[in-house]
Amino acid sequence: MTESLIPSVGVVTEIRIDTPDVKTFRVVGRNGKKCFNHMPGQCAMLSVPGVGEAMFSITSSPTNTEFMEFSIKKCGCLTNWLHMIEKGQEILIRGPYGNHFPVERELKNKDLLFIAGGIGLAPLRSVINYVRDNREDYGKIDIVYGSRSKDDLVDYQEIINEWTADKDVSVYLTIDRDQEGWDGHVGFVPSYVKELDFDTDKTVLLCGPPVMIKFTLQGLIEMGFDKAQVYTTMELKMKCGVGKCGRCNIGSKYVCKDGPVFRCDDLEELPDEY
Amino acid sequence: MYKLPFEEINKLFEAVSLNTALYVPVKKNDTVVYEKYSENTIYAYDELNTVKSAKDFFFPQVQDIAQFKLRGKSIEIINNEEDYESFAVFGVRACDAKSFEILDKVFLAEPADPYYKERREKGVIITAACEKPDEVCFCTAFGIKPWEPSGDVSVWISGGYIYWQANTQKGLELTGKIKDIFNACEENEIEYFKAQIKNICGKLPFGNLDLKYFKETDEKDIFSSSVWDEIYKGCLGCGTCTFVCPTCQCYDIRDFDNGKTVERFRCWDSCMYSDFTKMAHGNPRKTQKERFRQRFMHKLKYFPMNNEGIYSCVGCGRCVRSCPQKLNIVKVAEAFSHD
Amino acid sequence: MQMIAEKIKEKIKELTENGKISRVMGWKKGLYGYDSEPFVFENGDLRDFTYDAFSGANLCKYMIAQSKNDGDGKILVLLKPCDTWGFELLDKEHRIKRENIYALGIPCGGMVDIEKIKKSGVKGITEISEKEDTLILKTMYGEKEVNKKDYLLDKCLVCSSKEYKDCDELFMTDLCGDTAEYDRFEEVEKLEKLSSSEKFEFWRSQLEKCIRCNACRNVCPACSCVKCVFDNDNSGVAAKANANDFEENLFHIIRAFHVCGRCVDCGECSRVCPQNIPLHLLNRKYIKDIKELYGDEDEAALLTFTTEDKEPSVVYERGKNNV
Numbered sequence: 035m036t037e038s039l040i041p042s043v044g045v046v047t048e049i050r051i052d053t054p055d056v057k058t059f060r061v062v063g064r065n066g067k068k069c070f071n072h073m074p075g076q077c078a079m080l081s082v083p084g085v086g087e088a089m090f091s092i093t094s095s096p097t098n099t100e101f102m103e104f105s106i107k108k109c110g111c112l113t114n115w116l117h118m119i120e121k122g123q124e125i126l127i128r129g130p131y132g133n134h135f136p137v138e139r140e141l142k143n144k145d146l147l148f149i150a151g152g153i154g155l156a157p158l159r160s161v162i163n164y165v166r167d168n169r170e171d172y173g174k175i176d177i178v179y180g181s182r183s184k185d186d187l188v189d190y191q192e193i194i195n196e197w198t199a200d201k202d203v204s205v206y207l208t209i210d211r212d213q214e215g216w217d218g219h220v221g222f223v224p225s226y227v228k229e230l231d232f233d234t235d236k237t238v239l240l241c242g243p244p245v246m247i248k249f250t251l252q253g254l255i256e257m258g259f260d261k262a263q264v265y266t267t268m269e270l271k272m273k274c275g276v277g278k279c280g281r282c283n284i285g286s287k288y289v290c291k292d293g294p295v296f297r298c299d300d301l302e303e304l305p306d307e308y
Numbered sequence: 309m310y311k312l313p314f315e316e317i318n319k320l321f322e323a324v325s326l327n328t329a330l331y332v333p334v335k336k337n338d339t340v341v342y343e344k345y346s347e348n349t350i351y352a353y354d355e356l357n358t359v360k361s362a363k364d365f366f367f368p369q370v371q372d373i374a375q376f377k378l379r380g381k382s383i384e385i386i387n388n389e390e391d392y393e394s395f396a397v398f399g400v401r402a403c404d405a406k407s408f409e410i411l412d413k414v415f416l417a418e419p420a421d422p423y424y425k426e427r428r429e430k431g432v433i434i435t436a437a438c439e440k441p442d443e444v445c446f447c448t449a450f451g452i453k454p455w456e457p458s459g460d461v462s463v464w465i466s467g468g469y470i471y472w473q474a475n476t477q478k479g480l481e482l483t484g485k486i487k488d489i490f491n492a493c494e495e496n497e498i499e500y501f502k503a504q505i506k507n508i509c510g511k512l513p514f515g516n517l518d519l520k521y522f523k524e525t526d527e528k529d530i531f532s533s534s535v536w537d538e539i540y541k542g543c544l545g546c547g548t549c550t551f552v553c554p555t556c557q558c559y560d561i562r563d564f565d566n567g568k569t570v571e572r573f574r575c576w577d578s579c580m581y582s583d584f585t586k587m588a589h590g591n592p593r594k595t596q597k598e599r600f601r602q603r604f605m606h607k608l609k610y611f612p613m614n615n616e617g618i619y620s621c622v623g624c625g626r627c628v629r630s631c632p633q634k635l636n637i638v639k640v641a642e643a644f645s646h647d
Numbered sequence: 648m649q650m651i652a653e654k655i656k657e658k659i660k661e662l663t664e665n666g667k668i669s670r671v672m673g674w675k676k677g678l679y680g681y682d683s684e685p686f687v688f689e690n691g692d693l694r695d696f697t698y699d700a701f702s703g704a705n706l707c708k709y710m711i712a713q714s715k716n717d718g719d720g721k722i723l724v725l726l727k728p729c730d731t732w733g734f735e736l737l738d739k740e741h742r743i744k745r746e747n748i749y750a751l752g753i754p755c756g757g758m759v760d761i762e763k764i765k766k767s768g769v770k771g772i773t774e775i776s777e778k779e780d781t782l783i784l785k786t787m788y789g790e791k792e793v794n795k796k797d798y799l800l801d802k803c804l805v806c807s808s809k810e811y812k813d814c815d816e817l818f819m820t821d822l823c824g825d826t827a828e829y830d831r832f833e834e835v836e837k838l839e840k841l842s843s844s845e846k847f848e849f850w851r852s853q854l855e856k857c858i859r860c861n862a863c864r865n866v867c868p869a870c871s872c873v874k875c876v877f878d879n880d881n882s883g884v885a886a887k888a889n890a891n892d893f894e895e896n897l898f899h900i901i902r903a904f905h906v907c908g909r910c911v912d913c914g915e916c917s918r919v920c921p922q923n924i925p926l927h928l929l930n931r932k933y934i935k936d937i938k939e940l941y942g943d944e945d946e947a948a949l950l951t952f953t954t955e956d957k958e959p960s961v962v963y964e965r966g967k968n969n970v
Binding site for chain 2: 678679682683684685687689709770771772773786853856858860862865866878880918
Binding site: 038039040041042043083084085086087088109110111113120122123124125126269270271273274276277278279280281282283285286303304305306307308 | 373374376378381382383385387414415417419421422527528531532557558559560561563565570572574577579584585586587588589592593598602605606609610613614
């Protein structure tokens, strides 16, 4: 019997401390290989028996053929537990679930503007690295990323050492409040995006806390973007991952199956309950 | 078509149960339930419906998924070995028979749910026509014909006889194995009986329940209607309606630590419960209004939107009868039809 | 009853006009004549207001949510005698904001259990009218008359008093009718006479019907925890289903213990149970025990200590005698 609800065992082989409350976990199967293949934006169910099971976006790019990574913020029962584990710990994993960013269709040959706030970078990182690895298929890349402080920027090292070093990739970082040792921009993401005054022919990939998404989207519209140019990714409580357990719906759409990636104009058609 | 004197019905049960496990509605402890047939079984033929629906047979309240053993840093997965025996359910009403088609749309959609699929394949559904529909019935509003129930086999109990008709391959196979007990008869013998039921169904107070509003109005507009602000207030937030409902299919996945292993099981859940959508960072449905609205939006709008206009309600009337505070889907539909 | 309902409506109008109340928690007429539902009537709109033989629901628990906001004005709640006991409990335990509520005690002559009528074989009821004690049932299969007194809710058959508590005003309460047919402890005594294994059998067979819908808990005026232990994921006992075949027993036993000494015996738990489990008997057993051990007068027996209190060994003693 093939069972979509039965997980397989994954081994945590690396744990990187990104921020005071975010760690990135590297996971492979027991055989040392990747547990499964995925597309950028897709999710996986991670669980620890007796603790809980929850959906996480896969942070690593599909072009990484060796392992998967999950950047996880400590905020609930399961994530607290994960933050306490050590290398070598086994966990349970099933997936991949949901749709993905349309990297093979709508995003191709477009100039891409990534906008992320806080842990919202996690799902976008998968796309950013996928696009970087297939550089010739896409236009210019701009990344706006903000968080509460410099210490809260997830995987600052990769951003500085790899992304900013790339030709045709522009990275704009911002933090909420000024802080010692920071000579970059200070201010919230929505206003920074407006300041940067991007060309409105870009396709936008947006992810962050709900309030940040709301105001950034508002700003983009004011700048002349259309909602149909903006993709975002949603999160609601999920249990099954296959559109059957009935709780992650926004109106008639299930986030685990029809999402998590939505185009903002489609999202607008749905009841406001997220 | 076959028939058998009704007083010999246990002969029929006996014959079926020789071939496959058989479940029959019985009165037990002040409630009506399906019970595995034994020679002492008394078929509660005058009870219209069991208190809980027949969905349990395919989607039981608790389903074991797997067990996990934790040792140091490692986890051992022990798969749940379950034998699925073939079975037949007798006396399913037309509404419940239709509910399986609705559940199919959820559980057999890719990726199909293996537990449900297995049980569906193993189960034979023997439906019974409703001689005396009740006022809480409104199945006809969904195009269901209680005088001609679907299922693998249909039976009619009339004029001292029980009439038996196989509808599907599964039904024919079962009939082939037991047909010696029957007398053959003409189909028109029950025409009058069918017409009688049809006639009574015309008197169902909500047999023509008006669902035009839900059909024609945009989901966002129904969602934001002010009618919801009023009609949920009597709701206790218990799960009765969802647990007796034949089409409610939401579930939870939980772990139970028995001290030796962690048992992972799936169980029915209810959108009426406050923790149904609660996450570490908050809850999009904060009050009972949102939860109440979700249930009826799902049945009357979201589900039809995703499934060629088919409502996720079969008008069995269980919620009408069971709600402790007498709220129900009929009242909701009525509240909107007058709006 | 219809006369009483009309008078209540007039009373409500008067109180609304005097600015004493802003809205009303009452019963709204249903679809079949027996399914009136708890409803909040606002803006003086009393359309479909009813108070009839089927207004059995106790409205007191809705006051937790309804009295929360100071800005909403006062809500009038209609309370039958036994409803007021739960109301008083909620007040005592500070679960309601009493100052935002106007409690009106109304007369009760016993409420009818529609399930009992249905179980007597009446089907297809589409309309019900009342003429004194007679209920005229219009059904899809013809008309039928029954005597209301023959189909009262179990809780009415053991009605222990028509005493109102904690009300702001009593209205026409001299019209209360007596409905008690037997002593409320009779059923408990019957159970006490069973052997331990018979008792166990009885409760197992009743509790195994439980579908974990939580209706008993949600309606209970003594179950007013903000977050129930059975909803708390961190408690280790949170469950929507029974992980093993004793769990629903555990749920009900723990619940009975938790409301022990606080249960007002309003009978709502059994009224709302979709599986007809006589849950009130568990609670009533405790009430009887408390009465026997601590006397009639001690209202908060489990919250106070006196040197005359029974020693814990009484449990053992009583166990030996199978009480």
